[in-house]
Structure formats: structure tokens, C-alpha cells
Amino acid sequence: MDDTTMLATALAEARTGLDEGGVPVGAALYGADGTLLGRGHNRRVQDGDPSLHAETAAFRAAGRQRSYRGTTMVTTLSPCWYCSGLVRQFGISRVVIGEARTFSGGHDWLARHGVEIVLLDDAECVALMREFVRGHPDLWNEDIGAG
Amino acid sequence: MDDTTMLATALAEARTGLDEGGVPVGAALYGADGTLLGRGHNRRVQDGDPSLHAETAAFRAAGRQRSYRGTTMVTTLSPCWYCSGLVRQFGISRVVIGEARTFSGGHDWLARHGVEIVLLDDAECVALMREFVRGHPDLWNEDIGAG
Numbered sequence: 001m002d003d004t005t006m007l008a009t010a011l012a013e014a015r016t017g018l019d020e021g022g023v024p025v026g027a028a029l030y031g032a033d034g035t036l037l038g039r040g041h042n043r044r045v046q047d048g049d050p051s052l053h054a055e056t057a058a059f060r061a062a063g064r065q066r067s068y069r070g071t072t073m074v075t076t077l078s079p080c081w082y083c084s085g086l087v088r089q090f091g092i093s094r095v096v097i098g099e100a101r102t103f104s105g106g107h108d109w110l111a112r113h114g115v116e117i118v119l120l121d122d123a124e125c126v127a128l129m130r131e132f133v134r135g136h137p138d139l140w141n142e143d144i145g146a147g
Numbered sequence: 148m149d150d151t152t153m154l155a156t157a158l159a160e161a162r163t164g165l166d167e168g169g170v171p172v173g174a175a176l177y178g179a180d181g182t183l184l185g186r187g188h189n190r191r192v193q194d195g196d197p198s199l200h201a202e203t204a205a206f207r208a209a210g211r212q213r214s215y216r217g218t219t220m221v222t223t224l225s226p227c228w229y230c231s232g233l234v235r236q237f238g239i240s241r242v243v244i245g246e247a248r249t250f251s252g253g254h255d256w257l258a259r260h261g262v263e264i265v266l267l268d269d270a271e272c273v274a275l276m277r278e279f280v281r282g283h284p285d286l287w288n289e290d291i292g293a294g
Contacts (some may be wrong), residue, residue, distance in 0.1 A: 044211065050237075051198070051207035060198035064191065066289060085232020085253070090197075090292035106232070142213060145237035 001034035003096045003118055006074040007125075009039055010098065013054065014076045014128060017041035023143050024132050025077045027054035029062045029092070032070025038062030044143055053143075055083035059090075068092045076125045080105040080144055088113055098125030102133060103144065148181035150243045150265055153221040154272075156186055157245065160201065161223045161275060164188035170290050171279050172224045174201035176209045176239070179217025185209030191290055200290075202230035206237070215239045223272045227252040227291055235260055245272030249280055250291065 013026025028039035040057025043049050055075050068090045076098035084106025087095055094116040097107060111117045133140045153175060160173025175186035187204025190196050202222050215237045223245035231253025234242055241263040244254060258264045280287045
């Protein structure tokens with residue numbers, strides 16, 4: 001399972017979120033052997049639930065795990081502090097990021113704390129977020145606590 | 148609404164969690180005017196949901212908010228990195244903590260980033276966690292990603 005293939009899963013989740021009228025960020029959690037453990041997308045609008053960012057939705061979908069050693073979290077967008085804290089606390093080993101141009105969260109901090117960070121700088125991820133933020137600035141600011 | 152009264156709400160949530168067979172950490176989010184916005188407790192065992200720590204459960208229960216300026220998160224236990232990240236990202240202004248003896252998360256980091264931290268060092272909170280960790284070390288380690 002290569003990083004680009006994993007990103008495609010996250011991007012499919014983001015597009016589903018956009019189609020639902022939500023914030024188009026998607027993510028997935030993969031096991032050390034490449035097994036898909038969970039996938040999800042931001043559900044602020046759909047469920048009225050501010051706690052479900054893409055990464056926390058994927059983490060939730062993966063259910064209870066004894067250990068996250070060797071796992072990879074792939075996300076279309078640089079993880080915010082909330083989602084970066086999730087990665088650090090649970091010892092997720094790698095984070096594959098679609099892009100960090102439209103928003104940059106805690107991925108440098110994670111790198112300093114031993115998490116392997118792969119930044120793909122994917123043009124599709126950038127375009128998706130750029131268009132969304134332009135069209136829905138209030139919703140985006142609400143989602144990152146910039147209200 | 149003083150800090151001790153707010154802590155009583157979090158402690159009641161923690162005791163409910165214990166009665167349900169879960170991890171006994173409770174939390175509540177209060178508005179700047181002292182209004183209770185949301186309360187909750189860890190639901191790993193009850194819902195099989197690792198994403199619901201006490202603080203994220205209280206945050207979720209509060210629903211969508213335009214801003215967290217002036218809000219207080221009260222929790223029976225020092226917030227882990229996941230929950231500390233939540234506080235930082237959403238700009239929650241104050242964190243009132245029951246105790247940090249049995250587990251110490253990111254509250255010093257939050258203080259450095261401008262969050263007001265009040266550590267009550269409450270004996271009941273300490274006793275509750277100490278007994279739980281002694282009786283359920285595997286569950287506790289799973290909950291903080293130390294598995």
C-alpha cells in the first residue's frame with residue numbers, strides 16, 4: 001500500500017463530505033500491514049458534531065485498538081492541533097498529508113516528537129480546499145476554532 | 148459558578164462512567180457566563196468508541212459553537228495530548244483540572260500557549276483514578292495509547 005493509494009482513500013472521503021454539504025476533509029487509518037482500519041470525513045455539518053474532524057472520524061471508525069504502533073494516518077489536509085494531539089497521544093507512527101498550503105496545523109510538532117511525516121503536496125487536495133474555503137469562509141473558520 | 152462547583156459536575160460524570168464499567172474520567176464545558184454548554188465522560192468501554200475521552204464527549208455534547216472564547220473546560224484529570232490539542236485548536240480559554248498526580252498530559256503546554264490552567268489537586272479525583280488504574284491497568288493503558 002503506497003502513500004498515493006492511501007491518499008486516494010482520504011480524498012474519496014473528502015469528496016463524499018463535500019457532496020453531503022460538509023467540510024471536505026477526509027482521512028483513513030491503516031495498519032502496519034496496509035490493512036484499512038477505519039476511514040471517515042469531517043461531520044460538523046452532517047451530524048452537527050464538532051468533535052468529528054476527518055482524522056478523529058477515521059480513528060473512531062477503527063474502533064478500540066491495543067496499540068497504534070506502525071499505523072499510518074492519511075489525511076487530505078495538515079492535521080489541526082486537535083488531530084495532531086490525537087496522533088501523538090495514541091502513538092500513531094506515520095502521518096501522510098495531502099497538503100498544508102491552505103491550512104497548516106501541528107505536523108512539524110509531530111515530526112519533532114518522532115512521528116514520520118510525509119507531505120505529498122497534492123494539487124487535487126489543494127484545489128478542493130481552496131474552493132471550499134473561498135465559498136464557505138464562516139464554516140471553515142468555525143471548524144478550526146477561528147470564529 | 149466557582150471552580151469547585153464546576154468540578155463537582157465533572158466528578159459526577161466520572162462516577163457515572165465508573166458505574167457503567169467505563170474509564171472514570173468526567174468533564175464539562177461552561178460558557179463565559181457560567182452556563183453549562185455540555186458534559187460527558189469517557190465512553191471507550193460503553194460505546195466501544197476510543198475517540199470519546201471525557202473532554203471530547205463534553206465538547207461534542209455542547210454542539211456547534213461559533214467561538215469558545217471565555218469558555219472553561221473542567222475535567223477530573225489532566226488532559227491528554229488529544230484533549231489538550233482540542234483545547235488549543237478551539238481556543239478554549241480556561242481548563243480546570245481535578246488532579247494531575249495519576250496522569251499528567253499537556254496542561255503545561257497549554258499554559259505556555261496562553262490557556263489559563265487551574266489545578267485543584269482534588270483528593271476525591273485522585274482516589275477515584277488511583278483505584279481504577281490499580282484495578283484495570285490494561286484498560287487504562289489502552290485509553291492513553293500506552294498499550
